[in-house]
Amino acid sequence: MPYTAHTPSEVKEMLEVIGLQSEDELFSPIPNEAKAKAFDIPDGLDEWSAFDSFKELSKKNKVDKICFMGGGYYDHIIPSAVDALAGRSEFYTAYTPYQAEASQGTLQALYEYQSLACELSGMEISNASLYDGGTALAEAALMSVRITRRNKILIDGGVNPEYIKIIKTYLSFRDIEFEVIENIKDSSDIEKLKSKIDENIASYIFQNPNFFGSVQDFSEIVDILHSHKALAVMSSYPISLGILQDGGSLDVDIFCADGQSLGNYLNFGGPSFGMLATKQKYIRDVPGRIIGKTLDKNNKEMFVLTMQAREQHIRRHRATSNICTNQNLLALRATIFLSMLGKNGLVDMANMNYQKSEYLKSELSKIDGIDIYNDNPTFNEFIISTPKLATKLIDELNKKDFLLGVNMSKIYDGFDNKVLIATTEKRTKKEIDSLVNAIREVL
Amino acid sequence: MNSKTIFEKSQENRVGIKLPPLDVDTSPILPEYLRRKAKAKLPELSEFDVIRHFTNLSSKNFSIDKNFYPLGSCTMKYNPKIIEKIASLEGFSSLHPHLITNDEEDSVQGALEVIDDLQNYLCEITGMEAFTTTPQAGAHGEMLGMMLIDSYHKEKNNKQKKYVIIPDSSHGTNPATVTMIGYKVITIKSDENGYMDFEEFKKKMNDEVAAVMLTVPNTLGIFNKKIKDLCDIAHEYDALMYYDGANMNAILGVVRPGDIGFDVMHINVHKTFATPHGGGGPGSGPVGVNHKLKEFLPDLGIYKKDDKYFFNKNMENSIGKISPFFGNYGISLRAIAYMKILGKEGMQNASKKAVLNANYILARLKPYFDVPYDMICMHECVLSAKSLKKKYEVSAMDIAKYLIDFNLHAPTVYFPLTVPEAIMIEPTETENKQSIDEFCDKMIEAVKLAETNPKEFLNYPKTLGVCRPDDTRAIKELDVRSIH
Ligand SMILES: Cc1ncc(COP(=O)(O)O)c(C=O)c1O
Numbered sequence: 061m062p063y064t065a066h067t068p069s070e071v072k073e074m075l076e077v078i079g080l081q082s083e084d085e086l087f088s089p090i091p092n093e094a095k096a097k098a099f100d101i102p103d104g105l106d107e108w109s110a111f112d113s114f115k116e117l118s119k120k121n122k123v124d125k126i127c128f129m130g131g132g133y134y135d136h137i138i139p140s141a142v143d144a145l146a147g148r149s150e151f152y153t154a155y156t157p158y159q160a161e162a163s164q165g166t167l168q169a170l171y172e173y174q175s176l177a178c179e180l181s182g183m184e185i186s187n188a189s190l191y192d193g194g195t196a197l198a199e200a201a202l203m204s205v206r207i208t209r210r211n212k213i214l215i216d217g218g219v220n221p222e223y224i225k226i227i228k229t230y231l232s233f234r235d236i237e238f239e240v241i242e243n244i245k246d247s248s249d250i251e252k253l254k255s256k257i258d259e260n261i262a263s264y265i266f267q268n269p270n271f272f273g274s275v276q277d278f279s280e281i282v283d284i285l286h287s288h289k290a291l292a293v294m295s296s297y298p299i300s301l302g303i304l305q306d307g308g309s310l311d312v313d314i315f316c317a318d319g320q321s322l323g324n325y326l327n328f329g330g331p332s333f334g335m336l337a338t339k340q341k342y343i344r345d346v347p348g349r350i351i352g353k354t355l356d357k358n359n360k361e362m363f364v365l366t367m368q369a370r371e372q373h374i375r376r377h378r379a380t381s382n383i384c385t386n387q388n389l390l391a392l393r394a395t396i397f398l399s400m401l402g403k404n405g406l407v408d409m410a411n412m413n414y415q416k417s418e419y420l421k422s423e424l425s426k427i428d429g430i431d432i433y434n435d436n437p438t439f440n441e442f443i444i445s446t447p448k449l450a451t452k453l454i455d456e457l458n459k460k461d462f463l464l465g466v467n468m469s470k471i472y473d474g475f476d477n478k479v480l481i482a483t484t485e486k487r488t489k490k491e492i493d494s495l496v497n498a499i500r501e502v503l
Numbered sequence: 504m505n506s507k508t509i510f511e512k513s514q515e516n517r518v519g520i521k522l523p524p525l526d527v528d529t530s531p532i533l534p535e536y537l538r539r540k541a542k543a544k545l546p547e548l549s550e551f552d553v554i555r556h557f558t559n560l561s562s563k564n565f566s567i568d569k570n571f572y573p574l575g576s577c578t579m580k581y582n583p584k585i586i587e588k589i590a591s592l593e594g595f596s597s598l599h600p601h602l603i604t605n606d607e608e609d610s611v612q613g614a615l616e617v618i619d620d621l622q623n624y625l626c627e628i629t630g631m632e633a634f635t636t637t638p639q640a641g642a643h644g645e646m647l648g649m650m651l652i653d654s655y656h657k658e659k660n661n662k663q664k665k666y667v668i669i670p671d672s673s674h675g676t677n678p679a680t681v682t683m684i685g686y687k688v689i690t691i692k693s694d695e696n697g698y699m700d701f702e703e704f705k706k707k708m709n710d711e712v713a714a715v716m717l718t719v720p721n722t723l724g725i726f727n728k729k730i731k732d733l734c735d736i737a738h739e740y741d742a743l744m745y746y747d748g749a750n751m752n753a754i755l756g757v758v759r760p761g762d763i764g765f766d767v768m769h770i771n772v773h774k775t776f777a778t779p780h781g782g783g784g785p786g787s788g789p790v791g792v793n794h795k796l797k798e799f800l801p802d803l804g805i806y807k808k809d810d811k812y813f814f815n816k817n818m819e820n821s822i823g824k825i826s827p828f829f830g831n832y833g834i835s836l837r838a839i840a841y842m843k844i845l846g847k848e849g850m851q852n853a854s855k856k857a858v859l860n861a862n863y864i865l866a867r868l869k870p871y872f873d874v875p876y877d878m879i880c881m882h883e884c885v886l887s888a889k890s891l892k893k894k895y896e897v898s899a900m901d902i903a904k905y906l907i908d909f910n911l912h913a914p915t916v917y918f919p920l921t922v923p924e925a926i927m928i929e930p931t932e933t934e935n936k937q938s939i940d941e942f943c944d945k946m947i948e949a950v951k952l953a954e955t956n957p958k959e960f961l962n963y964p965k966t967l968g969v970c971r972p973d974d975t976r977a978i979k980e981l982d983v984r985s986i987h
């Protein structure tokens with residue numbers, strides 16, 4: 061049998077020690093009425109047959125196109141060192157670091173992750189990861205309700221629509237009110253926010269760059285929120301923080317992001333991981349694990365899980381969240397990725413995303429019939445309007461081996477001919493030029 | 504031991520990555536008011552610096568590949584290497600999720616088949632009618648389960664439903680989840696057999712109970728003989744039965760929650776189906792339901808027509824979304840790959856050997872430790888260091904710290920909360936008899952040490968570089984990030 065080692069004589073010996081005759085007797089505590097009525101599972105495969113069949117399956121997925129698709133999930137570089145280190149058994153096959161002395165590797169790496177997350181976000185403290193960017197925002201929303209003891213959340217219409225759905229679901233089961241404040245074109249509607257904000261609002265959740273790719277200055281909004289003692293919750297794109305305003309300098313209260321862009325594969329949407337960073341004064345309301353540095357009995361520095369009185373295994377029904385297993389390995393990958401990128405590398409990479417996207421933007425705007433939809437500056441993605449239906453244009457470019465972008469008509473009303481296009485550092489001038497030519501050909 | 508952080512190893516202007524070239528004409532930079540004022544203070548290192556740093560860190564970890572790791576309730580089994588090879592096939596790992604938004608089914612047929620296969624296997628393994636793979640861990644599955652239960656009661660206008668019954672031996676995520684969805688917890692104590700007290704249960708059961716959440720076998724490693732009665736009684740009050748499937752590894756092919764009458768369940772595929780735990784995640788906690796709850800499942804499904812897969816979106820009565828897209832797709836892939844390799848006999852054998860190993864440990868250690876529930880256990884056994892504590896002031900934690908000094912990861916200690924000085928041991932099926940014997944021998948030596956020189960425990964672990972963290976200091980002098 062694969063992956064078990066017991067020889068028949070060992071089984072016999074072990075059963076004797078237990079005092080049973082057969083392995084079946086091990087299941088004697090299970091009454092007949094609870095026994096399975098069926099178990100129609102195919103026979104097992106050897107690893108080579110399994111590999112071949114999955115390889116065949118994988119070929120039914122079309123991943124060989126040049127990717128200009130973004131929308132929160134990006135085709136960024138992943139240095140080989142990330143796979144090499146995160147793939148090490150010692151990291152990969154460890155459990156949650158409950159026994160501190162036996163888990164100093166994971167614990168220190170996570171402490172470093174928290175530190176990097178703080179540097180990146182400009183915030184004071186960070187947890188050790190949540191599931192993904194969307195659930196992190198939902199947790200942030202719940203956190204803001206706990207902190208303010210208010211019961212309504214406002215959500216900026218520029219937040220990733222997939223995240224908005226998640227936030228709505230989480231809140232709707234808690235009888236917490238929420239309202240989406242739709243954008244005016246690609247801009248947040250400050251006037252509408254002003255008219256909605258009152259003493260019942262726990263927080264306002266916004267995203268920069270927003271789902272349309274637009275970059276805005278949210279400082280006025282943060283001021284408005286704070287003047288009403290409401291919290292500012294920011295959803296961000298980590299790579300953009302190389303050049304864009306960070307959460308700390310905007311004085312936001314809770315910063316969230318999806319960590320896919322930090323050295324993680326697209327994986328059809330998961331696993332990725334969620335970042336949540338905040339102000340020190342809110343630490344008791346933070347969901348998820350936190351790692352701290354302390355001393356051991358001989359006064360040596362060591363790392364431990366800390367502030368655990370917030371968590372489900374201690375606090376049970378009064379916990380800040382039910383989260384247990386998180387996405388540690390992906391946070392480790394981000395730690396390695398950011399350590400390699402370094403202070404200047406992050407800025408260079410962000411700048412390159414911006415520049416390549418601006419180049420694509422200017423080349424596309426030379427084409428008759430194409431309009432750039434965004435009124436605001438953009439970071440590495442923007443929306444084009446074309447004379448063709450988005451679905452058709454995407455399909456035609458598919459045939460030319462381009463993954464053009466997110467079909468906005470599938471998400472928003474009135475976006476029939478709009479596509480969201482992203483350019484990362486990986487796209488070469490040649491690829492960008494060939495995309496522009498291909499679009500010109502089909503229009 | 505050197506515990507310098509990565510920040511302390513930084514050297515100004517050292518570079519770790521050569522980026523692709525900036526090969527386009529440059530445009531004016533973004534206006535000042537949108538720009539970051541000061542660079543993020545990331546460390547500056549060479550690639551080799553980074554490799555050495557994290558390789559050294561990794562060597563400070565225990566891991567299943569290196570150590571016996573009998574953490575109870577965690578199912579730390581060996582993870583076959585082929586699974587990782589399959590999961591890293593580019594056709595899976597490079598797939599963009601917005602192909603789902605775009606309805607580009609043609610580009611993702613392989614991925615959808617993976618999900619369909621997994622859902623079908625899970626239905627057959629558990630006897631449930633339908634599965635969703637969107638929850639990203641066990642606790643996330645519990646949350647979805649409670650959402651489905653709430654939706655069911657709302658639709659039936661069961662307005663009086665406020666409570667969820669949970670045994671006191673349950674995992675912390677159970678009560679935490681109940682609160683997250685706005686219900687109140689009724690805790691029922693365990694009886695002398697480790698079962699949820701049946702009489703107490705009947706007393707507490709009424710029309711206001713929305714659901715009963717049970718872990719089967721429970722966290723004491725015990726299979727509740729009255730499980731079917733519990734289901735029947737709950738159903739009389741239209742309370743739904745929730746099955747916490749974290750411990751499915753004990754009963755593959757032996758018990759199916761759906762057959763017993765459970766309405767909804769999650770399964771931690773990262774435990775039972777061999778996803779490496781990654782030092783704390785990622786996992787995946789697919790949720791299965793019967794006909795009562797099917798219509799409420801998350802708003803992204805798949806269906807097959809004429810041999811082609813399609814997305815099922817905008818499902819009318821769906822609860823909405825709890826994860827982007829299909830959740831932790833990469834973990835679903837690992838789970839189905841493992842299931843296909845194991846097959847029917849492999850799964851049944853896994854459960855048999857997991858239960859054999861646990862009972863063997865119980866039999867060997869019974870003479871030396873308190874055994875709160877002395878009976879055949881399932882995949883794990885729970886001992887207690889209560890007498891050791893009383894006689895020699897040697898605690899479960901002391902035993903744990905002793906074991907790790909001998910390259911054996913400690914069992915789960917102080918859980919379940921119902922057992923004083925609990926030591927919860929889950930060996931899993933992949934450990935051979937020799938490593939199990941070695942563990943048992945060490946446990947027995949620990950007892951001998953308690954009898955002869957109990958004070959010595961305070962010095963353990965001796966060889967791991969650090970020994971016994973000051974947890975109070977960690978909170979009082981909070982240091983959760985490097986300031987540099
Ligand atoms: C019995 C039980 N239920 C639920 C969970 C929660 O699962 P997860 O950690 O995947 O969220 C666990 C895991 O630790 C468990 O042991």
